[in-house]
Amino acid sequence: MSKIEEVKAKVEAGKSKLIPGLVQEALDAGIVPAEILQAMVDSMSVVGDKFSAGEIFVPEMLIAAKAMSKGVEVLKPLMAGDSSSSLGTCVIGTVAGDLHDIGKNLVSMMIESTGFEMVDLGVDVPADAFVEAVKNNANVKLVACSGLLTTTMPAMKEAVQTIKAAFPDLKVIVGGAPVTPEYAGEIGADGYAPDAGSASVKAKELVT
Numbered sequence: 001m002s003k004i005e006e007v008k009a010k011v012e013a014g015k016s017k018l019i020p021g022l023v024q025e026a027l028d029a030g031i032v033p034a035e036i037l038q039a040m041v042d043s044m045s046v047v048g049d050k051f052s053a054g055e056i057f058v059p060e061m062l063i064a065a066k067a068m069s070k071g072v073e074v075l076k077p078l079m080a081g082d083s084s085s086s087l088g089t090c091v092i093g094t095v096a097g098d099l100h101d102i103g104k105n106l107v108s109m110m111i112e113s114t115g116f117e118m119v120d121l122g123v124d125v126p127a128d129a130f131v132e133a134v135k136n137n138a139n140v141k142l143v144a145c146s147g148l149l150t151t152t153m154p155a156m157k158e159a160v161q162t163i164k165a166a167f168p169d170l171k172v173i174v175g176g177a178p179v180t181p182e183y184a185g186e187i188g189a190d191g192y193a194p195d196a197g198s199a200s201v202k203a204k205e206l207v208t
């Protein structure tokens with residue numbers, strides 16, 4: 001089994017303790033961080049498919065997520081870009097009722113790498129908490145809302161509309177698997193991105 005296949009298999013199996021070492025071994029073998037990250041993202045898709053098929057349950061999804069997060073910790077310093085230029089502060093969070101944070105963390109990492117200071121509110125963030133964070137932090141130029149559940153799409157709408165009502169000129173970007181560009185436009189967001197890489201490009205575009 002190649003190193004990359006090993007990383008994939010162990011993320012799927014939720015082997016958190018083994019992942020940092022395996023990711024390091026993959027790096028030492030010359031595999032680039034983006035490829036290792038993609039392998040782990042692919043593992044999470046497999047995990048999601050197995051969950052949909054009733055082959056695994058919430059605890060297995062949770063331990064796989066934990067394993068992936070351990071791998072991301074190793075990659076993070078290597079993926080951070082040149083953030084010497086400052087584009088302002090970006091407040092980020094996963095919307096109310098939603099506990100998924102891996103995608104949000106990747107988006108945060110990539111937006112940070114383009115030159116934003118990040119204020120991460122975590123998961124299950126009520127609309128008002130985004131507004132409070134904008135008030136309580138200096139130089140906020142962007143709010144980023146993530147959501148992974150179709151059931152929390154109304155919470156995303158509420159977040160965007162509450163932020164926009166309080167700060168009409170502040171830019172808001174949204175994303176997450178159930179979000180479409182059409183939905184983003186419909187709820188009044190200024191930007192949408194399908195993945196972490198394009199979120200960082202869009203984030204910069206929105207404030208410059």
Ligand code: B1M
Nearest residue numbers: 048098099100101102103146149150174175176177195196
């Ligand atoms: Co959940 N879960 N989950 N889950 N989970 C999904 C999302 C699901 C698709 C699985 C499935 O059924 N196949 C499904 C949602 C179905 C739907 O609504 N359409 C689902 C469900 C149903 C649930 C529960 C309801 C299960 C239950 O309890 N019966 C429950 C809900 C809990 C809650 O939130 N209230 C639940 C719970 C969990 C865990 C807690 C166990 C765990 C999350 C742990 C954690 O995040 N710390 C979990 C996991 C791990 C998953 C899957 C397997 C993996 C998610 C993930 O991390 N993917 C997921 C299946 C799947 O995604 N195929 C699933 C990897 C990550 C890198 O991708 O998050 O999509 P993603 O992020 C991408 C893009 O979406 C985008 O960029 C990211 C990186 O490229 N993106 C943005 C994300 N945010 C963005 C913001 C942007 C721009 C782009 O701008 C601001």
